[in-house]
Amino acid sequence: MPFIVAIDGPSGTGKGTVTSYLAKKLKLMYLDTGATYRCVTLKLLNEKVDLKDEEKIKEILKNIKIDFEKDKVLLDGEDVTLEIRKEPVNSNVSQVSHILEVRKAMVNLQRKMSEGKDVILEGRDIGTNVFPNADVKIYLDASVDERVERRLKQNQEKGIKCTEKEVRENIEFRDNNDKTSKIGPLRQAEDAVYVDTTDLTIKEVENKLYKLIKSKKRDNKWIERGYITTKDTWCKRLRKAIIKGFLASLYHIFYRIEINGLENLEQDEGFIICANHLNYLDAAAIVLLNKKNIRFVAKSDLYRIPIVSYLGHTFDIIPVKRGKNDLASIKICLKALKNKEILGIFPEGTRKGLAKNVKVKNGAVFLAEKAGVKIVPAGIGGTFKLFTKIKINYGEAIDIKAYQSDDPAWIDKASEEVMNKIVELSKK
Ligand code: DC
Numbered sequence: 001m002p003f004i005v006a007i008d009g010p011s012g013t014g015k016g017t018v019t020s021y022l023a024k025k026l027k028l029m030y031l032d033t034g035a036t037y038r039c040v041t042l043k044l045l046n047e048k049v050d051l052k053d054e055e056k057i058k059e060i061l062k063n064i065k066i067d068f069e070k071d072k073v074l075l076d077g078e079d080v081t082l083e084i085r086k087e088p089v090n091s092n093v094s095q096v097s098h099i100l101e102v103r104k105a106m107v108n109l110q111r112k113m114s115e116g117k118d119v120i121l122e123g124r125d126i127g128t129n130v131f132p133n134a135d136v137k138i139y140l141d142a143s144v145d146e147r148v149e150r151r152l153k154q155n156q157e158k159g160i161k162c163t164e165k166e167v168r169e170n171i172e173f174r175d176n177n178d179k180t181s182k183i184g185p186l187r188q189a190e191d192a193v194y195v196d197t198t199d200l201t202i203k204e205v206e207n208k209l210y211k212l213i214k215s216k217k218r219d220n221k222w223i224e225r226g227y228i229t230t231k232d233t234w235c236k237r238l239r240k241a242i243i244k245g246f247l248a249s250l251y252h253i254f255y256r257i258e259i260n261g262l263e264n265l266e267q268d269e270g271f272i273i274c275a276n277h278l279n280y281l282d283a284a285a286i287v288l289l290n291k292k293n294i295r296f297v298a299k300s301d302l303y304r305i306p307i308v309s310y311l312g313h314t315f316d317i318i319p320v321k322r323g324k325n326d327l328a329s330i331k332i333c334l335k336a337l338k339n340k341e342i343l344g345i346f347p348e349g350t351r352k353g354l355a356k357n358v359k360v361k362n363g364a365v366f367l368a369e370k371a372g373v374k375i376v377p378a379g380i381g382g383t384f385k386l387f388t389k390i391k392i393n394y395g396e397a398i399d400i401k402a403y404q405s406d407d408p409a410w411i412d413k414a415s416e417e418v419m420n421k422i423v424e425l426s427k428k
Contacts (some may be wrong), residue, residue, distance in 0.1 A: 006126035009140035012147030033123035037097040038084035127189035137192035226303030261394035270337040275378035277346035337371035379425025
C-alpha cells in the first residue's frame with residue numbers, strides 16, 4: 001500500500017524546507033505542488049495568455065509538460081527551478097492557481113505523479129482535496145510577522161532584493177487569496193495535526209514531524225499485517241480454544257450472563273450478526289460466549305497495538321479502515337461469508353452510536369446482499385459494571401431480500417430496520 005503524507009499551510013511556514021528534509025530522511029518521493037502551479041503561471045506569462053481566456057488556458061494545459069528531476073523543476077524539458085521563484089511568477093501564481101481548469105489539471109497531475117508511490121506532498125489543499133485519504137496530514141502554521149521575517153532572510157540568502165513592506169504585502173495578499181478562494185481554498189483538514197511553528201526552529205519542526213510520520217508508518221505496518229488472515233493450523237485452533245475458554249470463564253466470574261436465542265446461530269450458510277455497541281467488552285461477549293467461531297469486523301487501528309494484534313490474528317478479526325472505501329476489508333468479508341463463516345458487525349459504527357444519534361451504517365446490509373446471506377440481530381443489555389447482569393438476545397435471522405427494491409435507498413431503509421430490531425432485542 002502506498003504511504004501518503006500531506007503537508008499543508010500558508011506560505012512562509014517552512015513547508016518546503018521541512019518537506020524536502022523529511023522526504024530524504026524517510027525515503028519518500030517529494031512533490032512540491034506549488035511548483036506545478038508556478039510552472040503553469042510561467043508558461044501562461046511566457047505565452048502572454050489572457051488569464052480570462054479559458055479556451056487558450058485549456059489548450060496550454062493539454063500540452064504542458066512538468067517534471068521533477070532530482071532537485072530541478074522542468075517545464076517542457078527546460079530547467080525553470082530558479083525562474084519560477086521570482087517575479088513575475090510570484091505576483092501571478094496565486095491568481096493562476098485559482099483558475100478552475102488549472103486546478104483540475106494540476107490536481108490530476110499531482111495524483112498521477114504520486115500513483116503507487118510512497119510520497120510526501122506539500123501545498124494548500126493536499127489533505128482536503130488532492131489526497132483526502134492521506135495516511136498523515138499536517139497543517140503547518142506561523143504568525144504573519146514570523147513568516148515575513150523568514151521570507152526576508154530566505155530572499156537575502158538567495159540574493160533576491162526586496163523590502164519588508166513588499167514581502168508583508170505579498171504574504172498577506174496570498175494568505176487572503178488562498179484562504180478565501182472558492183477553488184481549492186487553503187484550510188486545515190479535520191483530521192490534520194496542527195503545528196504552530198512560530199516559536200520553533202526548523203530543526204525542531206523537522207524532528208517533531210519526523211517522529212509523527214515515523215510512528216504512523218510503524219502503525220501502518222502493523223495494520224497492514226491485520227489484513228493477512230493467518231492459517232488455521234491445529235496450533236492456532238488450540239491457542240484459540242485456550243484463550244477463548246480462559247476469557248469466557250473471566251466473563252462468568254465478573255458478570256451474570258443471560259443468553260437467549262442461541263438457536264438462531266444454527267444456520268447452514270454463512271451469516272452476519274449485527275449487534276448494538278455499548279462497550280469494548282460487548283464484541284468479546286459475542287465472540288466468547290457461544291461455541292461458534294465468530295469473526296468480528298473492527299476498526300483497523302486495533303491492529304496497531306501488538307497485544308491486540310495477536311488476539312486479532314488469533315480470532316481472525318477483520319480490520320476495516322473507518323471513513324474509507326476499504327476494498328481489501330470488503331474482499332475478506334465476502335470471502336469469509338462465501339466460506340460459510342460468521343461475521344460480527346456493529347452497524348452503529350461507533351460505540352453508543354445510537355445515543356450519539358449517529359446514522360446507522362449500511363455496510364452489513366451491503367455485505368449481506370453481495371454475499372447472499374442473512375443477518376442475525378443481537379440486542380445486548382446491561383451496564384457492564386462488574387458483577388452486574390449482561391443479557392444477549394439473538395433474534396431470528398433477517399432475510400434482507402425482503403427489503404430489496406429498485407430504489408437505491410432500500411439499503412439504508414433495510415439497515416434502519418435491522419437496527420430497530422436490535423434495539424427491540426436489547427430492551428427485552
Ligand atoms: O507553495 P508556493 O508558494 O510555491 O505556492 C505557489 C502558489 O500556488 C500559492 O499562491 C498557492 C498556490 N498553491 C495552491 O493553490 N495549491 C497548492 N496545492 C499549492 C500551491
